Amino acid sequence: MKLDPKRSSYLPTPATLKRKEKLSEHVSLFVFEPDNGTLLGHKPGQFIMVSVYGVGEAPFSVSSAPVPDSKQFELAIRRTGTVTNAIHELEPGDRIGIRGPYGTFFPVQEFMGKDTLFIAGGLGYIPLRSLLHYQLRHRDEFGRIIVLVGTRNPRERIFTDQIMELGKRPDVEILETVDQPDQCWEGHCGVITTLLPKVDINPENTYVAMVGPPVMYRFVLSGCEDKCIPQDRIYVSLERRMKCGVGKCGHCQINGLNSCIEGPVFRYDRIAPLKEAL
Numbered sequence: 001m002k003l004d005p006k007r008s009s010y011l012p013t014p015a016t017l018k019r020k021e022k023l024s025e026h027v028s029l030f031v032f033e034p035d036n037g038t039l040l041g042h043k044p045g046q047f048i049m050v051s052v053y054g055v056g057e058a059p060f061s062v063s064s065a066p067v068p069d070s071k072q073f074e075l076a077i078r079r080t081g082t083v084t085n086a087i088h089e090l091e092p093g094d095r096i097g098i099r100g101p102y103g104t105f106f107p108v109q110e111f112m113g114k115d116t117l118f119i120a121g122g123l124g125y126i127p128l129r130s131l132l133h134y135q136l137r138h139r140d141e142f143g144r145i146i147v148l149v150g151t152r153n154p155r156e157r158i159f160t161d162q163i164m165e166l167g168k169r170p171d172v173e174i175l176e177t178v179d180q181p182d183q184c185w186e187g188h189c190g191v192i193t194t195l196l197p198k199v200d201i202n203p204e205n206t207y208v209a210m211v212g213p214p215v216m217y218r219f220v221l222s223g224c225e226d227k228c229i230p231q232d233r234i235y236v237s238l239e240r241r242m243k244c245g246v247g248k249c250g251h252c253q254i255n256g257l258n259s260c261i262e263g264p265v266f267r268y269d270r271i272a273p274l275k276e277a278l
């Protein structure tokens with residue numbers, strides 16, 4: 001299957017909603033397919049710009065893994081305002097415009113043969129899921145897969161059935177926590193950093209892929225330091241307000257870096273010195 005050689009950086013190309021599924025009260029999964037029959041051609045960690053005709057445009061991470069023989073791709077979107085509300089109103093058969101994929105990605109080649117520690121806070125599971133599913137599709141090429149998932153409360157958990165299924169696999173280690181439990185929650189309670197002491201990793205052989213709310217990074221990065229994981233083996237994805245997605249408008253800058261082209265995935269040692277990054 002072909003990539004689209006004519007896809008423009010500025011002009012959205014049409015894609016059709018094939019399926020949608022509620023993941024939590026405010027988050028739903030949307031499965032789209034480009035109308036021209038080409039592959040999206042993304043890499044894990046990249047985002048696309050989605051436009052709802054007559055409403056506006058916003059960036060979203062691709063949550064599915066790149067699959068060479070599938071034209072469909074998945075977005076998981078939280079309702080928060082104008083564009084996201086409009087996407088939630090779409091029904092199968094409706095069309096959107098897409099630009100991209102854009103931005104940097106998790107360096108899967110570098111992760112090969114190594115263990116990966118995934119650290120997903122809240123909606124951070126959405127972009128990490130693309131990398132996780134990529135590794136599961138190529139399971140023999142990667143070492144241990146350790147996944148830490150933290151959510152504010154049980155109602156906001158997403159991909160719960162998939163995470164439960166992953167928990168049954170002997171080749172995936174998954175630990176989940178919620179900050180604020182309810183009466184039904186029987187799992188671990190506490191912020192995501194409280195899971196770190198529970199995992200025994202080899203810092204010489206482990207890469208970290210981390211995405212979560214801004215408040216999470218400083219604490220988790222300090223936990224990684226306690227585990228002696230070198231900064232150049234930690235990859236984080238940072239979300240900033242984006243307008244153009246292609247390095248022209250400056251809305252997404254972090255100390256002069258355009259996070260739409262130099263990010264959203266950054267190696268930690270490269271952004272650690274930047275004041276506005278974390």
Ligand SMILES: Cc1cc2nc3c(=O)[nH]c(=O)nc-3n(C[C@H](O)[C@H](O)[C@H](O)COP(=O)(O)OP(=O)(O)OC[C@H]3O[C@@H](n4cnc5c(N)ncnc54)[C@H](O)[C@@H]3O)c2cc1C
Binds near residue numbers: 060078081240242
């Ligand atoms: C690289 C990247 C990947 C993203 N991936 C996802 C994803 O996979 N799923 C998902 O649900 N969301 C994702 N987002 C966030 C998403 O782009 C915003 O929620 C969206 O732009 C909001 O648009 P809106 O028109 O619905 O909201 P608006 O009407 O523009 O704003 C509504 C509220 O959301 C806040 N807001 C707007 N943009 C952002 C933003 N970028 N970050 C934080 N708050 C914002 C505003 O301050 C306001 O309070 C991503 C953002 C980036 C930069």
Ligand code: FES
Binds near residue numbers: 246247
């Ligand atoms: S979003 Fe315009 S420069 Fe990054």
